[in-house]
Amino acid sequence: MTALPELMPCFQGVVPAAIATCDAAGVPNVAYVSHVYYLDEGHVALSCQFFNKTRRNIDQNPYACVKVMHPVTLEAWRLDVKFIRAETSGPLFDEMELRIQAIATHTGMKGIFRLLSSDIYEVLDVSHVRGYVLPRASEELPPARLGETRAELRGLQVLSDRVSRTEDLAELLEVLLNSLCELFRVRHAMFLMHDETDGRLYALESRGYENSGAGAEVAMGEGLVGTVAKTRRLLRLSGVGEMLRYARAVRNEMQRDGASLHAEIPLPGLCDAQSQMALPLVVGDRLLGVLVLESVDPLAFEDWHEAYLNLLANQAALAIERLSEQPDVEPAPEPDRPPLAARKRVFTWYPKDESVFVDGEYLVRGVPARILWKLLSEHDATGRREFGNRELRMDESLGLPPYKDNLESRLILLRKRLVERCPDVRIVPVKRGRFTFERDCELLLESR
Amino acid sequence: MLYHVSGTRARCLIDGELKQFLESGHVCVVATRDAGLRPDWGHAAGVRVLKDRCVLFLESTTGARSLNNLRDNGMIAAVISEPATHRSIQLKGRNARIREMNAAEKRLAARLAQSARQGVIEVGIAPRVAASWNFETLVAVEFELTGVFDATPGPKAGAEVK
Structure with missing residues (x-):
């Protein structure tokens, strides 16, 4: 008998599994299963999302035969199993439900596409199905990755050192994402900050995407990022394409049946991601943000990634908190400024939406928009260029929370949005807690 | 064209579109059971729908247990599923x-197998891996159709197709 742990790649949900059952009268049934979970050497769990024929058969006759396949080679195994029990709460149920929630909220089926129970089966026998694929593919099994663990541990140490030495939040986020790409071969990564004033998450820094996406928003509880933010639990999804195909099939069936569902929510990230991992950055009871890694490889992230990157996320969270609470430095005299070019940019403030547009295009909203409007207005009225974090904190009209205000991350977001949308106007950090407001154009301010 | 299917368990209808779907070479997985009601799965290149019968092209090198079960009691179920959409139909x-x-069935089965390989390539299986999916040792399993069910994932999965 093959040992169950050897089949780990088959339990990632990349290729659908199938389950054959039979009722008390001897009528067989076969159904696809989106995900078979490995529990231990003698048990697997299947997700039950609908009270279907499989479930009714199992209640009459607990024996079943499960087909699992290797997602890369397509080799197949037979698992002869016996139903033990269905769990509707507890850690296993929560873990399985978390994945379903992430997909459900992404596909507009919150509360409809859900887990009814985690069905636990004892594995009676495991056999490799010889001849399911012809030998040429099985010869090309991915090479074993011996000796890499040590390299990864070293990578974690290097990253940890770099994170500890950073002196401001912008540098920390850069170091964090650059090092993930360099040391852990991550191709696509982003950090989303949690804005405690409105409960949403905003993309601040990213690597490997067509555009930086700075300012892209995610609501609490929506999709992978929102689910991880809400539950504050790490989540790793393999075979994302297959999960979405499955969910969309359910969605189509429900719509055909007359159900009115919410629209799919466009979320920041790769449109063709096959693996995703999201880690909550938490200090005490406070959620600082979510770190997201993505890949087009359906098996990019493994168990060890969870362990290593969870350590890293915890350290990054502590560093973010440390760097967000730096003392502000006293102002220095303003240097002379160069003459301005003749270009003109029109900034429009919409108090109702609390957003700023530049030349008719959306730029930023919320607290960063209020900060920008304050800087623009003061600069326009007095020509002032240098500003400090302390005065922003003292200005009640900006609506910053009195404690743990995330001002640093809001300034980073504002700076990035300006670089992308209006490079003629810049916010340049000069020293800890101070920055200058620079422009290469004339400003026209209007409020609507 | 409509096909009225006779059977004691169900009277079902396989219309032109459904027949076309079933015979268009999607992925096919099979269930049988032994005398002690222990189920087994097998895989097939696809099906051909006749008036009140079906011919399924079962892969025999991996299907020894399924073939024994069929010789024992003749009970069978098969799901034909389109990987890209998960649209699925179960035949009993x-x-x-x-x-x-x-000879005609051999030609048809080869076409169905090729189409099934194409279907898994569409959802991300490497073409060289799909090409190694074994459909070389097929046998015909001809059975009386007793029911046709919608097996697409969702709340209606398991409903009889009427």
């Missing part, structure tokens, strides 16, 4: 009889 049958394929 009885009195299954195993026989060699005729």
